Amino acid sequence: MKQIIECVPNFSEGINADTIAAIANTISSVEGVHLLNVDPGHDANRTVITFAGEPRAVVDAAFSAIKTAGELIDMRTQKGEHPRMGATDVCPLVPVRGITMDEVVQYADKLARRVGDELQIPVYLYENSQTDKRRSNLSIIRSGEYEDFFEKIHQPGWQPDYGPAEMDAKRGATVIGARNYLVAYNITLGTTSVDIAKKIAYAVRESGYKGTPGSLKFVKAIGWYMDEYNAAQVSMNLTNIERTPVHLVFEEVRRQAQKLGAEVTGSELIGLIPLTCLLEAGKYYQGKRELNYNQNETSLVQTAVNELMLGALGEFDVNRRVIEYILEI
Structure with a gap:
């Protein structure tokens, strides 16, 4: 069986269409790679x-994508709603078919070492690639974001795994690692109150x-405010979709919103979703609504x-x- 892995890099640019296209073209020009989805967010930048x-x-x-992003994105002027620490903020590798997580960890390590050595960008390993579990969580690594990393990178315990122990002013630093499927999922609220969105996120x-x-x-x-929707959102990463499926997350956010006098008005995916998430949600709702179970x-x-409410926005x-519907390989 042919080995297949997925890569889902996040770039700190969601506005400049030329920059986004240049990065995407760099990826699609590599033989043996299938470009599946490009999902820019204006407010998140x-x-x-x-x-x-x-x-x-x-x-x-x-x-190649990390190299291109570093050439075209200037973190000294980059602003956006989403936390970030570099032009290529995070670059995960995910096993898809015919390959173990341990093997993907090795490929992630090769990529991280190459980025550090050849591009001279500070690189932090995360998730399954990081042996020090005190710094395997992306949010912990990224804490302080780009602005504070010039000092953080010199603090005890925060030397990068690869590359120079000096923050790159233009390109920032990046995080690379092997992980399981992650669903990036935002739920939109019928309010502009960021305070309500944050309270729901905390809950x-x-x-x-x-x-x-x-x-x-x-x-x-x-929790944040999205100008393009004129609404607050709860923005989430679901890191174990078998243990905490998408539909239960949706229902819990709706329950917490109702407690605060707000409504859920829609939801959106950032990137792609495995088919099993929608099949399980479909079974859940057909049973809950006493629909004609099919x-x-x-x-x-x-x-x-x-x-x-994935079509509401x-x-x-x-x-x-x-x-599964677009991965025709």
């Missing part, structure tokens, strides 16, 4: 690109707030899209957003 292929080709494409995220754990395991969340895949997926094309 961040673009998530998804591509997949054989491991060596994916590593080559990721390296649901695993880390909670000021020592009090939140209600959902394997969920990272922040195991047909099309019916389950459409039920999930409707109930999760714009067209949601399952053929372009579900990994």
Whole structure:
């Protein structure tokens, strides 16, 4: 069986279409790589690109993309709603088919070493690639963001794993590692109140707030305002979709919003989603609504899209957003 891995780098540019296209073209020009999705966010000023292929080709494409991003993005002037620490903020590698996590860890390490050595960008390993679990969590690594990293990089315990122990003013620093599937998922509220969005984020995220754990395991969340929607959002990363599935996250956010007198008005994916997430959501809602329970895949997926309000903010094309539907390899 041919080995396939997925790469989902996040770049600190969501506005300049030429820059985004240049990075995407760099990736798609590598033989053996399939460009699956390009998802820019204007207010977040961040673009998530998804591509997949054989491991060596994916590593080559990721390296080229990080190089191009460093040439075109200037962190000295970059601003946006999303936390960030570098032009290429984070670059995860994900096992898809015919390959173990341990093997993906080795490929991630090769990429990180190459970026540090050849591009001279400070690189931090994370998730399965990081042996020091005190600094394996992306949010902990990125704490302080670009502005504070000039000092943080010199603090005990924060020397990068690869590259110079000096913050790069233009390109920043980057985080690379092997991880499982992660779903980046935002839920939009019927309010402009960032305070309400933050309170919901505190209530649901695993880390909670000021020592009090939140209600959902394997969920990272922040609250922010999105000008393009004129609404506040709860922006989340779901790091274990088997233990904490998307539909339960949606329902818990809705429950917390109602407690604060707010409504959920829609949700959106940043990047792609595995088919199993929508199938499980479809089964959940068909049972909950006492609908005509139908195991047909099309019916389950459409039920999930409707109930999760994935089309409320714009067209949601399952053929372009579900990994299995576009990963024709």
